[in-house]
Structure formats: C-alpha cells, structure tokens
Amino acid sequence: MKTTFHQRLVRLIKKIPRGKVATYGQIARMAGNPRAARQVVWVLNSSWEKEKLPWYRVINSKGQISLKPGQGYELQKSLLEKEGVLFDDHGRVNLERFLWTPLKI
C-alpha cells in the first residue's frame, strides 16, 4: 500500500539524529512537498506522542525555536542543549553546523 504524505513526514522526523536539528520546510521538502511546512507543525501536534517523535529537533528556517517562552520554548532549548546543540546570544542555532543533512539529497 502506498505511503501517505503524513506517514513520510512521521518517518523523516523519527530519523533526525540526536545532536542535530531539522527545519519544518526541510522535512516537508524531503517528504515530497516543499510547501507543506505548516503540515509538519500539524503532524507534530497531532502525533508526536503516539509516534514518539523527537519533536524538539524541529525548528524554523531561521535556526530559531518557534515555540514561545512559557509555551515550551525553554523545554525545547534545554532538550537540544542536552544533546549538544548550541545556541548563540540571540537564541539561534548555527544551521551550518547542526542542521541534519542526510548524505543523499
């Protein structure tokens, strides 16, 4: 049976290695739809729990955490730092260094 876009997103998110991050757009692009970044958000919200997704490894294209302070920002940042991901003074991650880049592409 054919895999759905949703399933591909789930699989990709599961593959993000620790110590690395991926962007919403990147995941959507790898799943086949460059413009479905917002759909990644929906997937995370709807199934991170039952699919045990490493939700905190997904950030925005600017290299920043999209969650707002008091709404998960601190938690996500600490979880990433615990894996070795570093943030600069402006809460940005150096994507050159920490972006998950599968060898293929």
Added chain:
DNA sequence: AACCTGACTTCGG
C-alpha cells in the same frame, strides 16, 4: 463548501 488556524517560508524594501 467556506472559513479559520498553526511550532512555516520566501521575498521585497
């Protein structure tokens, strides 16, 4: 079927 919404992204100024 229309309208709203969200952890987005890209582009122009």
Added chain:
DNA sequence: TCCGAAGCCAGGT
C-alpha cells in the same frame, strides 16, 4: 539584517 505581507497545506468546525 530586520520586519511585513503574501503564499501554502490540510485538519477542524
């Protein structure tokens, strides 16, 4: 480099 606007996906109501 920093906004703001406009574009986009699909589920929920």
